[in-house]
Amino acid sequence: MTEGVPKFTFVKPPNYTALLVDIRRAGKPVVIEGQSGTGKTTTIKMALAEIFPDAVPTLLTPREPTHLPIIQAIGLNSGNKTFVVDDFHRLDKDTKESLADLAKVIAERDNRETLPKLILIGINNIGADLIKLVPDVAKRIGIHRITPGTFELISEIISLGSKKLNIEIEKPELIFKESQGDYWLTQSICRAICIRYNVDKTKNDLIMVNWENTEIKKAVVSNLYHNYDSAVKEFCRGRRFRSTNDPYYKLLRAVSEQTESNVDLNEIANARPDIRGSINNVKDHRLKVLLEQKESCSRLFYYDSDTKNFAIEDPALFFYIKNLDWEALRQRCGFREGIKDFEWDIAISFAGENRAFASFITDQLKELDISVFYDRNYEDNYLGGLWSENFLNIFQNKSRLVVVILDEHHKSKVWPTFERDCFRSRISEGEVIPVFLDKTIFPGIPTDLVSIHFNFSGDVDAQRDKIIDDVVLRIAGKLDQC
Template sequence: MAYLEDVFVTEGVPEFTFVKPPNYTALLVDLRRKGKPVVVEGQSGTGKTTAVKKALAEIFPENMPRFLTPREPKDLPIIESINEESGAETFVIDDFHRLDKETKERLANLAKVIAERDNRDGLPKLIIIGINNVGSDLIQLVPDIAKRVGIHRITPGTPAVISEMIDLGSNLLNIAIKKPEAVIEDSRGDYWLTQQICKSICISAGVDQTQEKIREIDWEPTEIKAQVVETLHHNYDPAVREFCRGRRFRPTNDPYYKLLRAVSEQERSNVDLTELANSRQDIKGSINNVKDHRLRVLLKQKEACARLFYYDADTKNFTIEDPALFYYIKNVNWEDLRQRCGFRDDPQDFEWDIAISFAGENRPLAEFISEQLRELDVSTFYDRNYEDNYLGGLWSKQFLDIFIQKSRLVVAILDKYHKEKVWPTFERDCFNARVPEAEVIPIFLDKTVFPGIPADLVSIHFEYKGDVADQSDAIIDEVVLRIAGKLDSL
């Protein structure tokens, strides 16, 4: 007789449904070697910690080493105190990637010193567990440690391995789960997610222990997915919402939401954002809006998001390495998520929040306004930032699109130069029709009168003296923040 919670285990180490990763024996040998530092890396859900615990249970059947993690405040002083004088104790440091750089570097140097000793008797053994590339990161901290440390990558389970796990549990419970291939496909090699899906299937069928007679269990994927999503909700919802809302929340600032929703509709969790944008004309503007700069900055500033999402700004590859997270976003109710994020419905997809129109004499001012808006997570069309994108094309054609339909608002820096020059005049001809719709924010630098722009139009009047550095604070207070405020009110 076995109980469901002991068979398909979602907390702790599974006793009956543990399957060895392909490199388990190599890991066991390095863990057994006295003093040899060991690094175990892999994406979330691949069973890194479980594999280490199983191997250590074989090595230390009566005195399992203690696992330490930065997640536990009480463990941090112990981690900080590990040194050459710690004796022949085995220290397992889980979630190594969460330590600060100084501590990681100190432990890496300690590992190097220990590894270099011919006789390691009496020295501590370090076992480091972390996310993908933690071994590579360690080598970057201490370059000459590579050949002295055992680095083992635990990869997601193959379909055969996941099938073995399902069979082990099913045999113990005396059941047969129909459509096991659907469980294998949905889990994407994630051991924990496989356990959770199987557990949810059993609960939905009222199976809580070994059945007297073999029982065949049919299940409805939609129902099980909803149950698993509910289970995952508290783990992922805060970070997913934080990602969707961006660096600076505005009810109309939803390009991150649109991007993540589009990723959830892909078959693979590694997505080229340039290809995705080109294949989704309906949200192309939103994806292009964030993929060059804003997404990288978001992940740099939002630690909770950076733990779940990875973005290579050079290749434009956006990756979700945790299969359970990918399962969550593929099956979450996106309309409900949109409401919980606080977004308003917006039928039009804009590539930029702001497009700046200016004469060449005011380029330093336009560039400064663009930079400051960018810091506020406002996407801004400033021509020099996008020249490479339009090489070989006609500015006249691009400006027609940008100032008429690709920008949410137009900011026009108006003075005598703007009225006299050919290109600024062409831009005004493009956006003048938007003035009655309150979609143009004029910044008057002098008293020049412009046809099509009413004298009583609510505008920004700014006395620009030609030196941005001298007036930077005033520009931010009187111009930039007012533009951002207008966006916030939309």
């Protein structure tokens, strides 16, 4: 069975009794954490059914819009009801803090029998997150981590299902290896095996099922294709498709190579210098905006831009991307081969007198899903370092193109002159886009170089639409061709 609570194949995790005791204890706040697919929600449903056989509490989740007001209204005056909040990590910061504060207050009271019972469910480390929000809450709540199944537990699931069908599925150790102890995937793999070998009901005589791994993995991925392919492509192509705009693709492919579906993007960036630029390109801003604007992606992927925690909460999706033909996906997405890794699409050079102009261009390019190095946005990243060394690397190596806003100020000032020296060698390669605001001539920039000429009045607001049409969209158009 691959949906709902398993009727015949549920197995209790090793810490089930400890969890049951804490859930049964009146008023004591309980946190259940663990990676996707470890059976957190199923385990809680089974425990609640055991404790409340006549009226199982409703599981509340921020995924359901009608549940949000209920969750946000939970307070000391909610009575002694039991509130089970699933997907806790998906709540906004204020609601998380409110529930954490409430948990602390309840835990400290002597008369907890009259207060609400909180059961909070989420992915890895929500217990740690709660402690950060309210540091002295740790000793007063029950924190339980549901871990992936051991080989013994997974074997028990397979055995229970096999007994019901009067079959014996061989190589349970291989199912365990492929599922990584994930209960849902174990069920899915067994289902695919049964379908492939025509086991659709209980057999009269015992049947030995000897299955082939590659064949079954392909079957599972094929079954999941229509569920996930469209959203995976949407994610990989970003908010605005360009054949060279593949950092989301590289990010997701890197996640598919991890052992867990909940990852720290800073750690991946540090561990993978070959794609570090792409990860850094999207982790601060672009990824968050992508998930905000593409509902099909936000349903499947979770990202906390503060902690840089990226998670695939659906174990089936994680299995799907782990066994995906990534080269075939790259071609379906329309990305070119051998795309060089850059931390920024654009690095912008300007004199201080034109900061408002440069800032507006930066903001508009970001709206087009284009990453821009604009000094003030990254000052904290380079504290303690030398601007000269960092700028040399950024303008020479870390940006796909350089946009330089040229006028008499850029020519006469020391720092903009240094920046021109940094990217001068790229001019002949067609990787520098000059934006002339006056007729100043610059050594090293040919007068017949195809450039943008813009008559800037000094008032960005007054020329907003013209800047977008004549400057921003032309820069974006050049990127489309790179």
